[in-house]
Structures are given as C-alpha cells and as structure tokens.
Amino acid sequence: MTGKGDTVRGTREMSMPLAPDWRLLPTAVRAVVIVALTVACVATPGFFSLPNILSLLTTVSFMGCVAVGMTLITISGNIMSFSLGATAGAAAMVFIVAVNIGGIGIGLIAALAVAALVSAAQGFAVGWVRANPIIVSIAAVALIYGTAEIFTRHSSIYFKPGTGIEILRGKLGGVPLEFVVLLCVTAAGQFILYLTRFGRNLYMMGSSFRAAEAAGVKTWRTVTGAYLWAGAFTGLAGVMLAIRYDGANMDYGVGYEYDAIAAVLVGGTLMKGGHGSALRTLAGAMIIAIVQAMLLLRGFRQEWQYLFTGLIVFAVILLHSSGERR
Amino acid sequence: MPEVLSVEGLGKSYTGVRALHDVSFSLGSGEIRGICGENGAGKSTFVKILMGITQPDSGSIRIAGRARDIPGPRQAQGMGLGIVAQELSLAPHLSILDNIWLGSAGVPLLHRRQALRERAQKALDALGVGDWDLNGRVGALTMGQRQIVEIARLLARDTQVLILDEPTATLSDSEIERILAVLRELKAQGRSVIYISHRLGEIFELCDTVTVFRNGECVATKPVQEVSREGLIELMLGRPFDEMYPQHHANPDARNALVIERLTVPGMVHDFSAVAPRGKILCVAGQIGSGAAMVTRAAAGLLPDAIGRLTLDGKTLRLGSVPHCVARNVFFLSEDRASEGLxxxxxxxxxxxxxxxxxxxxxxxxxxxxxxxxxxxxxxxxxxxxxxxxxxxxxxxxxxxxxLLFGRTLERTEPGVLLMNEPTRGIDVGARAEIYRLMRRLCDLGYALVMTSSDLEEVVGIADIVVTMYRGRTVARYEGERIAMSTILADITHPAEQAAR
Structure with a gap:
C-alpha cells in the first residue's frame, strides 16, 4: 500500500474529535514526569546536597530490593504479595540472631534462607494448590507476624558487641553499600528475566497461563521459583535494614510491600502479568524515593508522604487501565 | 423488494492503512445476504461502521431511504440494526429474560416487568422456541441455544437488519441446522440478514445473494445461483484457485506410530482406541460434546484424569503430563488459539x-x-x-x-506428533489452503498428525483415516476410499441407527 493511496478522497469529512494517538501516551507521560521531577528537585533547596543524596540512595535500596522481587511475582501473573514487608522484618531479626550465634556469614545465609523459604512456601500454595495469591499473602502476613512476636515477645533485638557488623555500614567509592546491593539485585533480576529459561517461562505464564501449560511449562515450579527469588531479594533488604538501624523488630518491615507495589506500578510493569522488567522497577523505585525525599525536605510530615505515594499509585493505575481499554 | 439499507462510497483508513475503500452496498427487506472475504478484506470494518463502533472517513449510509449518521452502538440499535458477534455477549448467570433486555435502549428506568416478559416471549415464539423458560439461566444452555437467545434479543428490540458474524464457528451440525432454520423464519417475516461466514457451504445453503470483499473493496455482489463454489473462492482470492487439499502421497512408516489403546476420560471419552501412523493424518470426527476434542487433549497430557495406554514408536507415553509429552515431541494445537496457544x-x-x-x-x-x-x-x-x-x-x-503455532512444532531432531483441535477454525480460505499444505509437508517429514474437526468437508478433504465418535464412544473407522461425507455425517448425528447396525 503506497503512501499516496492513503489520502482520503471523501465526499464529506466525518466530524472527528481530536483523536490522540494513544500509543504515544506512555512516552508523553514519561517525558512530563521526568521534566516535572527535575524542576521540582532543582526548586527544592538542599535536594542536591550530599547528605540528602546519600540518604536518598540508602532509603531507596530497602524498598528497591523488595520491589525487584515483587516484579518477578507480578510478571508471573500473580499480581502481588502483601507478605514481603513482614518477610523483610523477619529476615532482619533472623539475621541478628544468627550473627550473634555464628558470625556475619552464617547470619547472611540464615536470613536469606528463611526469607526465601517462607516466600517459596507461599509460591507453592499458589502454584500447586492454585490458591489465590493475594489471599495467600494476607494469610502469610499474619503467620509471619504471629510467629515472630511469639519468639521475641514483642520487643526489639540487637547485635552483641564485637560482631564486626560496623564494617558493613560503609560506602563503596562514595556510594552507600546498600545502593550497590540494589544495583546488583536489579542486575540479577534483569538477568533472570531476560537471559534464563526460568525468566522466559515467567513471561509466558503471565501472558497466558493456559497457553504456558499447553506448551509444557512446569507451571508450579515456575511460580514457586518466582516467590523464592522474591523472598531472597526481600531477605537482603531485611539484612540491610538490620545493619543500618543496628537492631530489628517486626515493625521495621511495615509498609515496604506497599512502597514496592508502588514502585512496580510506577515503573510500568503491568499488573495482569507477562510484561515488565527489573530496570523499570528500579526507575519506579527511584521516582517514589525522590518524591518522598522532596516532601521531607519541604517540611511535609510522614502523613503527607503516604498521601502523595497513594496519589501517584492511583494515577498510574488509571493510566494503565486507560491504555488497556484502547 | 424495498431497500432497507444502502451504503454509498464508504471509506475508512487506520493510520495510513486503507481498510475500506469506496464500498457500495444495498440490502432489500427479506433478503439474506452472505458476506465472504479473507481475513483483513474489510468485512469487520464494514460491520463496525454499520454498528456505529467506528466512524467512516467518507461515504453515506441510508436506512429505510433516509440518510443517517450512526454515531454509536446505541443509535444503531435505535435505527433497527443489530449484531450477533463472534464472541457472544450474554451473561451466563442471568436468566434468558434478563439477557434479552440487558443493555437495551428501549427499557425505561421504571418499567413493567410483565410487559417486558410478554415482548420477550413474543420474540422467542417468532423463533419457534416459545417453549423455553424465560427464567432459565443462560449458563445452562448450549452454545447454539445461546446463539438463539442473542437473536431473540435483537428481535425484542425490533431489529430490522440482523448482522451475524461467523455465528456457526463454534456450533455442531445439528445446532447449525437450527440456526439456519431460524434465519429462514426471519426472512419470511420480512427481516433482512447479513451473514458473514468462512463456511461457503452455509452461504450457498442459506443466502439469496453474496457479496465478496477483497482488500477493502467490494468486488462483487451476485445471486448465489449464479456463482459456483470455485468461482466464489476465486473472487475472494483474486486469483485462480488451484487446489484446496493437497494430494495424499505419503509413504507411511507402518512400524512407527502413535498408538492409543482403551483411552478413557471419565464422563467424556469411553474406551477409545486408534492408531495414528507416522506420515498420515488421523481425523477424529464428532460433534461438539462427542469427546473427539478430549481425545487429543488427553493424548497431549492436558487431562490428569485420563486413563489408558499410549505408545509412540513402541515406547510408552505417560498420560497427564504436558512437559513429558513436549519432551517426546508430542505437541498440542488448541482450537482456542487466543487463550490456549498464543x-x-x-x-x-x-x-x-x-x-x-x-x-x-x-x-x-x-x-x-x-x-x-x-x-x-x-x-x-x-x-x-x-x-x-x-x-x-x-x-x-x-x-x-x-x-506461528505450527512453527513451534517444527525443526526437531526427530519428527514428532501433532494433536490438533479445529486447526482451521476462523481462518480464511487462502490461509487455510496454506495450512493444509503445511500439514502435508509435516506428514512427508514423518510426523504423525491427529486432528479433530467439526467441518465435515475438511475431514473428507484432508484425512487419511477417520474415526467417528458419538457421545464419547467410537462409532466406526474409515480409511482411504471409504471416507465419505454422508456416512460420517450419519455416524456423528444418528446414534440409534448405528446401534441397530
């Protein structure tokens, strides 16, 4: 079909309301968001100061690791897990207990193993029994909280003196260690999603469960795998929380799952599954962290941060849905 | 015959791609018009414009002699146009009555349910199904019965021009007969029907006239008596038609085959046995619900409760595990490409x-x-x-x-087995011939092909071996010259005579 033949030789023009090309919408929104954020950052006094940047990079790392894990679950078509925040809190406590007993190495292994197993068990329930992922994660929150509170009798736990944990509170080339970990986790997530068979199976399952099954994907293993990795990444977030705050209780993990869901959504990963990436989630996490840091600098209290995060998430959901309706 | 609908010079482009160009069309009252064309020929754009879903770039529409704009589906309804879409739009949990009035522009906020009930009953009467219970749930109906509810819905809204888009794609033969009878009844009442179908047999059986679309243009409108089957296909393709079904010239390797022994799926298939030799096409023929489609599903490992014995080249094939089948190069192509294939x-x-x-x-x-x-x-x-x-x-x-789905199964170290349900459903005549050629090429490569189809013409045209099924049981097996449409049709529809034989 040549370009010339396309000209409309109509007897009359139908009245067409301004018809925007909806495929350009995401690009347009991205441009607006980047410009608006840059302007707001420049206009916020103290935003580009070293202490602020460092604290921004540190705080985004906790939430970012959880969010990358959440991305795997979302892409696999299982929407989200509400239990990752509680898992992070539990991992932080396991880490401290194990470090006190056997040193940093043992602590790391124990924390990651517990977090991965707790999450993988939920994945098994979702993949094998075909339980609803949201319901399973809500039940898991209660189980994790209950178990942890029974053991700690609702108190915080701390490192023994002389564990040498202080050295992990440093920087690598001027960048907080936490942020380096986040970059590694993002790279690992991206590698899993794009370069492994498991990763491709996640996308296939997320875009059509029945087709994946008919194509011979071992669906329950794939789902369990997604939750296992999500748990491991969340465990890392918990370990970092314990190190940074020099102690842990179950309240440390509160709210991370919500921020992580927000990061996944803002990054543009679709809630229906089969589409998204770890890099997108990193971008989403950065946007949310920047907005929160800015609000803090401008003297808004915590409540306002919640409100703004909620508004952003809501706007993104509306945007995604309007894209799907066309 | 007074004109109920006429269209002049209709054109529509989507971001530079011409979907419809200078289409003129007119339909008389009491006329059944078939519309044929390959996928992408412009049929669906044409229908969308008539239903007010998309707006044309140029051209005019006259309904009952008056020039009209159709700004939206609700207005189309008001002008007496209605559609039964490919994907049915019924709510399975509601009653027939509720479904008939669902989304109707003619129901005021405060209405008398009794009046609606009477009008719905009249619509059912007009279709010869006045004995149906209006309170019955739609979910309990068969696909064919639901199709009739959709048509009743249009009648209750006093639709003069009914558009049916591939109404029979998912129906069995007896249900198709019923729909065709209903449409003839509508014609007798002076209503007009636009009937879109890939199944040429139905066009010849039902329609008065046929319009062929090709590349967005309306290339011909003819009374069906004046056009032959081959002529119609040539009009759709725009080139001479060679042969739909390629020659059978396989040299089957008799020792190697997929052997199915005493396959049983509780409630669906009873004691099914057959041999699918490599290099041949085995077709399991049966109506919807006969269990034919379950045979292929079970062999592909998709039904965990299937029992029986399957061997491929003498080695046992485990039932109930798709990964195991895929590892043995046994692949399944679903009839539901959108949700179980792609x-x-x-x-x-x-x-x-x-x-x-x-x-x-x-x-x-x-x-x-x-x-x-x-x-x-x-x-x-x-x-x-x-x-x-x-x-x-x-x-x-x-x-x-x-x-694309065929492509998934190619290029293996050894030829495999293809289990296909309705491999050409919803596929136009040109692509269909290509699919058949592809199937034959696979046979030549040593693949064993097992397929099910509700299109009898296809069964007779492509199959080397036919096994007929009725209500989960095998009726008969035919090979080569003994494959004939009449006996297959009798097998899959008349169980009593078979039992007596």
Whole structure:
C-alpha cells in the first residue's frame, strides 16, 4: 500500500474529535514526569546536597530490593504479595540472631534462607494448590507476624558487641553499600528475566497461563521459583535494614510491600502479568524515593508522604487501565 | 423488494492503512445476504461502521431511504440494526429474560416487568422456541441455544437488519441446522440478514445473494445461483484457485506410530482406541460434546484424569503430563488459539521458540543468538514474514497466528506428533489452503498428525483415516476410499441407527 493511496478522497469529512494517538501516551507521560521531577528537585533547596543524596540512595535500596522481587511475582501473573514487608522484618531479626550465634556469614545465609523459604512456601500454595495469591499473602502476613512476636515477645533485638557488623555500614567509592546491593539485585533480576529459561517461562505464564501449560511449562515450579527469588531479594533488604538501624523488630518491615507495589506500578510493569522488567522497577523505585525525599525536605510530615505515594499509585493505575481499554 | 439499507462510497483508513475503500452496498427487506472475504478484506470494518463502533472517513449510509449518521452502538440499535458477534455477549448467570433486555435502549428506568416478559416471549415464539423458560439461566444452555437467545434479543428490540458474524464457528451440525432454520423464519417475516461466514457451504445453503470483499473493496455482489463454489473462492482470492487439499502421497512408516489403546476420560471419552501412523493424518470426527476434542487433549497430557495406554514408536507415553509429552515431541494445537496457544502480548520471536528453550539453555541460561536464528528459520518455513518477528503475536491475522503455532512444532531432531483441535477454525480460505499444505509437508517429514474437526468437508478433504465418535464412544473407522461425507455425517448425528447396525 503506497503512501499516496492513503489520502482520503471523501465526499464529506466525518466530524472527528481530536483523536490522540494513544500509543504515544506512555512516552508523553514519561517525558512530563521526568521534566516535572527535575524542576521540582532543582526548586527544592538542599535536594542536591550530599547528605540528602546519600540518604536518598540508602532509603531507596530497602524498598528497591523488595520491589525487584515483587516484579518477578507480578510478571508471573500473580499480581502481588502483601507478605514481603513482614518477610523483610523477619529476615532482619533472623539475621541478628544468627550473627550473634555464628558470625556475619552464617547470619547472611540464615536470613536469606528463611526469607526465601517462607516466600517459596507461599509460591507453592499458589502454584500447586492454585490458591489465590493475594489471599495467600494476607494469610502469610499474619503467620509471619504471629510467629515472630511469639519468639521475641514483642520487643526489639540487637547485635552483641564485637560482631564486626560496623564494617558493613560503609560506602563503596562514595556510594552507600546498600545502593550497590540494589544495583546488583536489579542486575540479577534483569538477568533472570531476560537471559534464563526460568525468566522466559515467567513471561509466558503471565501472558497466558493456559497457553504456558499447553506448551509444557512446569507451571508450579515456575511460580514457586518466582516467590523464592522474591523472598531472597526481600531477605537482603531485611539484612540491610538490620545493619543500618543496628537492631530489628517486626515493625521495621511495615509498609515496604506497599512502597514496592508502588514502585512496580510506577515503573510500568503491568499488573495482569507477562510484561515488565527489573530496570523499570528500579526507575519506579527511584521516582517514589525522590518524591518522598522532596516532601521531607519541604517540611511535609510522614502523613503527607503516604498521601502523595497513594496519589501517584492511583494515577498510574488509571493510566494503565486507560491504555488497556484502547 | 424495498431497500432497507444502502451504503454509498464508504471509506475508512487506520493510520495510513486503507481498510475500506469506496464500498457500495444495498440490502432489500427479506433478503439474506452472505458476506465472504479473507481475513483483513474489510468485512469487520464494514460491520463496525454499520454498528456505529467506528466512524467512516467518507461515504453515506441510508436506512429505510433516509440518510443517517450512526454515531454509536446505541443509535444503531435505535435505527433497527443489530449484531450477533463472534464472541457472544450474554451473561451466563442471568436468566434468558434478563439477557434479552440487558443493555437495551428501549427499557425505561421504571418499567413493567410483565410487559417486558410478554415482548420477550413474543420474540422467542417468532423463533419457534416459545417453549423455553424465560427464567432459565443462560449458563445452562448450549452454545447454539445461546446463539438463539442473542437473536431473540435483537428481535425484542425490533431489529430490522440482523448482522451475524461467523455465528456457526463454534456450533455442531445439528445446532447449525437450527440456526439456519431460524434465519429462514426471519426472512419470511420480512427481516433482512447479513451473514458473514468462512463456511461457503452455509452461504450457498442459506443466502439469496453474496457479496465478496477483497482488500477493502467490494468486488462483487451476485445471486448465489449464479456463482459456483470455485468461482466464489476465486473472487475472494483474486486469483485462480488451484487446489484446496493437497494430494495424499505419503509413504507411511507402518512400524512407527502413535498408538492409543482403551483411552478413557471419565464422563467424556469411553474406551477409545486408534492408531495414528507416522506420515498420515488421523481425523477424529464428532460433534461438539462427542469427546473427539478430549481425545487429543488427553493424548497431549492436558487431562490428569485420563486413563489408558499410549505408545509412540513402541515406547510408552505417560498420560497427564504436558512437559513429558513436549519432551517426546508430542505437541498440542488448541482450537482456542487466543487463550490456549498464543502468548498474545509477547513477540512473534518469543512465541516461536516457546517450546524449545530447553534445547538452547545450557544451565538454564539462554542463547538469544541461537534462538533468534531458529526463529528466523522457522518463520520462513511456515510462511510468516521474518520482519514481523518483533511484533506482538496478538497483532497477527488468524492464519498467521496458526502458522506461528505450527512453527513451534517444527525443526526437531526427530519428527514428532501433532494433536490438533479445529486447526482451521476462523481462518480464511487462502490461509487455510496454506495450512493444509503445511500439514502435508509435516506428514512427508514423518510426523504423525491427529486432528479433530467439526467441518465435515475438511475431514473428507484432508484425512487419511477417520474415526467417528458419538457421545464419547467410537462409532466406526474409515480409511482411504471409504471416507465419505454422508456416512460420517450419519455416524456423528444418528446414534440409534448405528446401534441397530
């Protein structure tokens, strides 16, 4: 079909309301968001100061690791897990207990193993029994909280003196260690999603469960795998929380799952599954962290941060849905 | 015959692609008009314009002699136009009565239910199904009965022109007969019908006139008596028609085959046995609900409760495990391509290599270079444009989607087994011939093909061996010259005579 033949030789023009090309919408929104954020950052006094940047990079790392894990679950078509925040809190406590007993190495292994197993068990329930992922994660929150509170009798736990944990509170080339970990986790997530068979199976399952099954994907293993990795990444977030705050209780993990869901959504990963990436989630996490840091600098209290995060998430959901309706 | 609908010079382009060009069309009252054309010929754009879903760039529409704009579906309803779409739009949990009035512009906020009930009853009476219970749930009806509820819904809204888009694609033969009878009844009442179908047999059986679309243009409108079957296909293709079904010239390897023994799926298939030799096409023929489709599903490992014994080349094939079947090169092509075959949002490339990630992932890490090379090669072999490897599968035409799914099964170390349900459903006549050629090529490569089809003409045209089924039981087996449409039709529809024989 040549370009010339396309000209409309109509007897009359139908009245067409301004018809925007909806495929350009995401690009347009991205441009607006980047410009608006840059302007707001420049206009916020103290935003580009070293202490602020460092604290921004540190705080985004906790939430970012959880969010990358959440991305795997979302892409696999299982929407989200509400239990990752509680898992992070539990991992932080396991880490401290194990470090006190056997040193940093043992602590790391124990924390990651517990977090991965707790999450993988939920994945098994979702993949094998075909339980609803949201319901399973809500039940898991209660189980994790209950178990942890029974053991700690609702108190915080701390490192023994002389564990040498202080050295992990440093920087690598001027960048907080936490942020380096986040970059590694993002790279690992991206590698899993794009370069492994498991990763491709996640996308296939997320875009059509029945087709994946008919194509011979071992669906329950794939789902369990997604939750296992999500748990491991969340465990890392918990370990970092314990190190940074020099102690842990179950309240440390509160709210991370919500921020992580927000990061996944803002990054543009679709809630229906089969589409998204770890890099997108990193971008989403950065946007949310920047907005929160800015609000803090401008003297808004915590409540306002919640409100703004909620508004952003809501706007993104509306945007995604309007894209799907066309 | 007074004119109820006429269209002059209709045109429509989508971002530079011409979907419809200078289409003129007129329909008399009491006329049944068939519309034929390959996928992408402009049929659905034409229908969308009539239903007010899209607006034309040019042209005019006259309804009952008056020039009209159709700004939206609700207005189309008000002008007496109505459609039964391919995907039925009924709510299964509501009653027939509620479904008939669902979304109707004619129901005021405060209405008398009794009046609605009477009008709905009249609509059912007009279709010869006045004995149906208006309070019955739609979910309990068969697909064919639901189709009739959709038509009743249009009658209750006093629709003068009914558009049916592939109404019989999912129906069994007896249900199709019923729908055709209903449509003839409507014609007798002076209503007009636009009947869109890929099934040429129905066009000849039902329609008064037929309009052929090709490349967005209306190329011909003729009374069906004046056009032959071959002539109609040539009009649709725009070129001479060689042969739909390729020659059978396979040299089957008798020792190697997929052997199915005493396959039973509780409640669906009873004691099914058959042999599918490599190099041949075995067709399990039966109406919807006969269990034919379950035989292929069970053999593909998709039914965990299936029992029986399957062997491939003498080695046992485990039932109930798809990964095991895929590892043995036994593949399933679903009749429901959109939800059980394709990964719609993923790229053509991803779709083509979906089942071969194992072979190209040492330690689970993929080699995209190898996969891309394979996908390019596969695309060429099944006839999908290699430049489209990057597009989302959902954007391909039905024919190309099916070729894509065939592509998944090719290029193995050894030829495999293909289990196909309705391999050409919803595929236009040109792409269909290509699919048949592809199936024959697979046979030549030593594949064993097992298919089910509710299109009898296809069964007779392509199958080497036919096994007929009725209500889960095998009726008879035919091979070669003994395959005939009349006996197959009798087998799958008249169980009593078979039992007596």
């Amino acid at each position: 990964f719609p949002p993923m790229k053509v490339l991803d779709n083509l290599v979906a089942t071969r990630l194992y072979a190209h992932a040492p330690l689970g890490v993929l080699s995209w270079r190898a996969l891309r090379r394979i996908a390019t090669d596969l695309a060429e072999r099944v006839g999908v444009d290699r430049n489209r490897l990057g597009t989302a599968a959902v954007n391909l035409s039905g024919g190309n989607q099916q070729k």
